[in-house]
Amino acid sequence: xxxxxxxxxxxHPHEPLPHFLQRLPPFQPPxxxxxxxxxxxxxxxxxxxxxxxxxxxxxxxxxxxxxxxAALLGEFRRAVECAAQEEGGWGRVEGWRGxxxxxxxxxxxxxxxxxxxxxxxxxxxxxxxxxxxxxxxxDAGRLGVGAxxxxxxxxxxxxxxxxxxxxxxxxVEDVRRVLEGLxxxxxxxxxxxxxxxxxxxxxxxxxxxxxxxxxxxxxxxGSSEMLAGD
Numbered sequence: 001x002x003x004x005x006x007x008x009x010x011x012h013p014h015e016p017l018p019h020f021l022q023r024l025p026p027f028q029p030p031x032x033x034x035x036x037x038x039x040x041x042x043x044x045x046x047x048x049x050x051x052x053x054x055x056x057x058x059x060x061x062x063x064x065x066x067x068x069x070a071a072l073l074g075e076f077r078r079a080v081e082c083a084a085q086e087e088g089g090w091g092r093v094e095g096w097r098g099x100x101x102x103x104x105x106x107x108x109x110x111x112x113x114x115x116x117x118x119x120x121x122x123x124x125x126x127x128x129x130x131x132x133x134x135x136x137x138x139d140a141g142r143l144g145v146g147a148x149x150x151x152x153x154x155x156x157x158x159x160x161x162x163x164x165x166x167x168x169x170x171x172v173e174d175v176r177r178v179l180e181g182l183x184x185x186x187x188x189x190x191x192x193x194x195x196x197x198x199x200x201x202x203x204x205x206x207x208x209x210x211x212x213x214x215x216x217x218x219x220x221x222g223s224s225e226m227l228a229g230d
Contacts, residue, residue, distance in 0.1 A: 010046045017139050020047070026127045026149045026160060044148040045131075051141040052167075060112030062205055068107050069206045076100045076214060097215055105170050108202035115145075116169035116200035116220070118179060120162040120187060124153075127160040133185050134162055142181045144174075169200035169220060179223055188223055195224035 011020040024045045076096060083093055108114045122130040127149065137143040144166040153159060164182065166174050175198060182188040188196055197219035203209075210218045 009044060011048065011135075017135060021128075021132055021135060026131050026151055027124050043152070044150060046146065046148045047135050047138050048146040049138050049141055049144065052145045060114075062111070062113055065107055065111035065113045065202065066205050068111070069104055069202070072100060072103055072107070073206065073214060093215075100214065101216060104202060104206070108200065109168070109170060113202055113205065114168040114170060114200070115165055116175070116198055116202075117144075117163035117165045118175075118182065118196055118198050118223075120164070120182075120196060121159045122162065124158055124160065127162070130187060131162060133187060134164060137181055137185055138164075142184075144178045169198070169202070172221075175221060176226055179221075179226055182223075183227070190224070190227045192224065195222050195227075197222050 009024065011017075026045060079096060080093055105114075120130060120134070131149045134143065134147050134149075138147050143164050147162060147164045149163075150161045164178060166178050169175065179188065179198075182196075183190070198221035199219055203216070203218060203220075208214065208216055208218055212218065
C-alpha cells in the first residue's frame with residue numbers, strides 16, 4: 001500500500017534530526033530564506049515522536065464532538081439564563097460549571113479528541129535554539145506525541161509559539177511527565193513569574209478561549225501550579 005507523501009513542513013521518516021532542523025529553521029533572516037516568493041512558508045513545522053507510531057492521531061470524530069459539545073454549552077447557557085431570574089439561582093451556577101467541564105472531558109475522550117499541548121513562547125532570537133531542544137526531546141521519546149512551531153509571529157506579536165503535545169489531557173500524570181521533561185531540558189523553571197500553560201484541543205474546537213461566556217478557564221493546567229503539586 002502506497003501512503004501519500006508527507007508535507008515538506010514535517011520531518012520525514014528516517015530523516016536525521018540535524019538535517020530536519022537545518023532544512024526547516026523556524027526563524028530565517030529574510031536574506032537567507034530559500035522559499036520561492038510564490039510558495040509562502042507554511043504556518044507550522046511539525047515533528048512526531050518516533051516511539052508513538054500513531055503520532056498525531058487524527059482518527060477522532062471532531063465533527064461529532066463539536067456537535068455534542070455545542071449542545072452541552074447551549075444547555076448550560078440556558079440554565080444560567082434561568083438561574084439569573086431566580087432568587088439565589090447564582091449559587092448553583094458554579095456547581096453546574098464544574099459538571100460542564102467534566103462532561104466536556106468525557107465527550108473529548110469518547111470522540112477521540114482528547115489531545116492537548118504545553119505552550120512555549122520564545123522570541124525570534126531564541127526560537128531556533130528552543131525548537132532544537134524540544135525536537136531532541138521529542139525524538140528521544142522524553143516528551144509527548146509530537147510538537148509544532150510557528151513560522152511567524154502570531155497576531156502581531158513577534159514571539160513564536162511552540163506546542164508540545166500529549167495524547168490525552170485528562171491523563172494528568174502524562175501531562176505532568178511532559179512538563180517535568182521540559183523542566184529537565186531547561187525550558188521551564190518552577191520559579192518562572194508566570195510559568196507556561198496547557199490547553200486542550202477540545203476547547204479550541206468549541207471556541208472556548210480566555211474570558212469566555214461560560215466562565216471556564218481556557219488553560220486547564222499551569223506549570224507553576226502543577227510543579228507546586230496543586
